[in-house]
Amino acid sequence: MSQTKYQQVIDYHDATKHHFHRQARSLGYMDWANQPNPFRFYKECPTTSLPLAHKDPEGQYIDLYRRDHSQVKDLTLESLAVFLELxxxxxAWKGIDTNQxxxxxxxxxxxxxxxxxxxxxxxLMGLSAGLYHYNSFLHALEKRADLSNELAQRIKEAIGEGSFLVALSSIYWRxxxxxxxxxxxxxxxxxxxxxxxxxxxANLQGWKLGYLDGLSNDNMDQILGFADTKWVQHEEEHSDLFCIVHRNQLSHPLTSLPHDLVNQLSRLSFQGRPNQLSREHADWSIITEISKSTRKGEGLSDDYKLMDKSLSEKAFPTLSxxxxxxxxxxxxxxxxxxxxxxxxxxHILDKTLARDHCAPFDLHLIDPSIHLLIFVHRVEDLESGLYFFIRNDNDLEEIKRSTRSGLLWDRVDEDLPxxxxxxxxxxxxxxxxxxQQDIAGDSAFSLGMIARFEANINKEAHYYRLLFWETGMIGQVLYLEAEAHxxxxxxxxxxxxxxxxDIIGLKDHSYQSLYHFTMGGAIEDDRLTTLAPYDHLKELKSIDSP
Ligand SMILES: Cc1cc2nc3c(=O)[nH]c(=O)nc-3n(C[C@H](O)[C@H](O)[C@H](O)COP(=O)(O)O)c2cc1C
Structure with a gap:
């Protein structure tokens, strides 16, 4: 990798650190008049309303993770709608006074x-083959491009019957x-x-998400029609990734798309005009630059193996x-x-381990590179203090060398690292x-996600994004684990x-904290009202009807 890209990542990362006496640069006040619309709409393109789930997929808590489903759902408009809704x-809608x-x-x-x-x-029955944007406000699909019969057939051959592609993009401005x-x-x-x-x-329907590692950001932008879309300046979307969704049982899931298919998908005709999200914008050029430096090129990343360890508990939380x-x-x-x-x-920590054959980490994103530095405050039968949960054994010795002397490094449990x-x-x-957020100290525990940083960025600047993605995935596991417990x-x-x-004496860029999380007994704010998530659609329908 070129030294410049490596250095650009390091420079961005250092420039956007918060310090005790200096926060990363931002406006410094809330410009409420220009708060971006959190919903993207495409005007002037056909919209298909999706049905709301009248019955949720069955599954206990543990079926979030486990893949041994007896029933695999067929791909239909209804099952696709459930996949997106969940x-x-x-x-929900939350509200206070006139704000919602x-x-x-x-x-x-x-x-x-x-x-x-x-x-x-x-x-699908009720939906023609196409490239769609999911509009979560309307729970609807906005068709941005049609797929010809021939192309739809080629996709089916390449990715398999009943499979589809899902892509994510980011609007940095928001x-x-x-x-x-x-x-x-x-x-x-x-x-x-x-x-x-x-x-x-996906897993709750017997489907599996797999990361399409072989596609470049250029490929993705072309397939998504981003180059041909007339964005409002500063509100551009930036491709993040593509995944395939296929049946759990598929033994050799794809990691890329064939070249001829990428070429054909790159020539779609796009329709629809993105809505404007804010009236005025501030220009944060450093974000444009880091986005450029961390774009993915074509080609597959290094292979690695995930652990094949069974899930820990015998008795599960009872929530579905x-x-x-x-x-x-x-x-x-x-x-x-x-x-x-x-x-x-x-049990909570156990679920953050990246296992093969278990959602969500088996989508095969990156060799597990994130470890948890845990501040234990209120865990019965465990002394309060500082702990390290090492999610990838290969890093243990290096972490020990990179941290200050005097730390105990006493293994607490035979089974868990x-x-x-x-x-x-x-x-x-x-x-x-x-x-200074009290949520980190008033909880049962909080933690910092410490990434194997320099070695990953040295491999490829694009890994900067992947490290953050891995932290987000761990965060999501922790959110669900909290509810379950x-x-x-x-x-x-x-x-x-x-x-x-400084707490553990990390001095250089070998390991960096990228994201924090906290978990405990919440105090609800009873001033807030709560409304059902999609009641507004009933009102919209009644406005629409003659
Ligand atoms: C990446 C990320 C960072 C967040 N950082 C903070 C934070 O520093 N302090 C805080 O109180 N909440 C934080 N939150 C919580 C968000 O404010 C919260 O997810 C959002 O308001 C939506 O509410 P919900 O999670 O209840 O759906 C963060 C959430 C995410 C996903």
Missing amino acids: SMGLS WALRMNPSSGNLHPTEVYLVVPE EAWKYGERAFRYCNHDVGHALACLSFS ATDIIRQRRSAQRYDGKTSITKTQFF LYLLETGNIQEVATQVSC GVRGTGIGCFFDDPVH
Whole structure:
């Protein structure tokens, strides 16, 4: 990889660190008049309303992860609609006074939702073959391009009957509006959350999400018609990735698309005009630059193996898989009292391990590169203090060498790669390094996600994005685990980078903290009203009807 791209990533990363006395550059105030619309609409293209799930797919908590389904759903308009609703659809409307905002199955930094979803689907009863944008507000598919019969047939041959493609893109402006230069990080966290959401939702129908590693960003932009789309300046969408969704049982899932198919897909005719999201914009050129430096070229990444370890528990939480997905929320405050048991804690950590044959990490994104530096506050039968959960054994010795001396490194459990570093009350430290957010200290535990950084960026600048995606996926697992175990989680994008590193004496770029998370007993804000996610569609229908 060229030294310049490596250096550009390091420079961006360092420039967007929060320090105790200096935050990463942003506007510094909330420009409410220009708050971006969180919903992308394409005008002037045919829209197909999707049915809302009248019955959720069956499945216990553990079926989020397990792949041994007895029933694999056929691909129909109904099953596609359920897949989208349970991954990227709305989960509720919240309100206070005259303000209302939608929440979604996928969380997002600042609830700004930069991530958009596209599909390439074969003909289904009620839907012609095409490239579609998923509009989560309408729970509808907006057709951006038709697929000819011939092309639809070629896709079927290449990806298999009953399979389809799903792509994600990011509108950086939505996050930059609030977070300024650090926004590129948040967009990529959100991609990771979305990936895990899609993987879990697919799994509940007996489908599997696989990452199409071989496609370049140029390929993706061409297939998605981004080069031909008339974006409002600063509101451009940027391709992130393509995945294939296929039946669980497929033994050799694709990792790329054949060249001839990419070429044919790159010549589609596009329709539809994107809506304008804000009236005025600030220009954050550093984001355009880091986006360019981290674009993916063609070709497959290094191969690696995931662990083949069975899931830990014998008795499962009783909530169904879809209840967990639908009730997921971020806590805004924690009670500073609620604890979880050591067994629960271990089961939660166990689910963050990247296993083969288990959602969501078996979509095969990256050799697991993220480890959890955990601030334990309230876990019964476990001493409060600092712990390290090493998700990839290969990094253990290097991490030990990269951190300060005097840490205990006592293995806590035979089965789990959990190490005690230091005992003591660490609530204040956790709060302090999380931009003084009480949620990090008042919880049962909080954590920093520490990435094998330099070695990955050295391999390819594009890995910068992948590292954030992996953190988002772990975050999503933690969100669902929190609900399953009767507590609540919150992602934490605001933390003081180097002060976190200082806690364990990380001095250089070999390992960097990329994302934080906290979990505990939430205090609900009872001033807020809650409305059903899609009641607004009934009102829209009644306005539409003569
Ligand atoms: C990447 C990411 C970073 C976040 N950072 C913070 C944070 O620093 N502080 C906070 O209180 N909430 C944070 N959140 C929670 C979001 O504000 C929350 O997801 C959003 O408001 C939507 O609400 P919901 O999660 O209940 O759907 C973060 C969420 C994500 C996904």
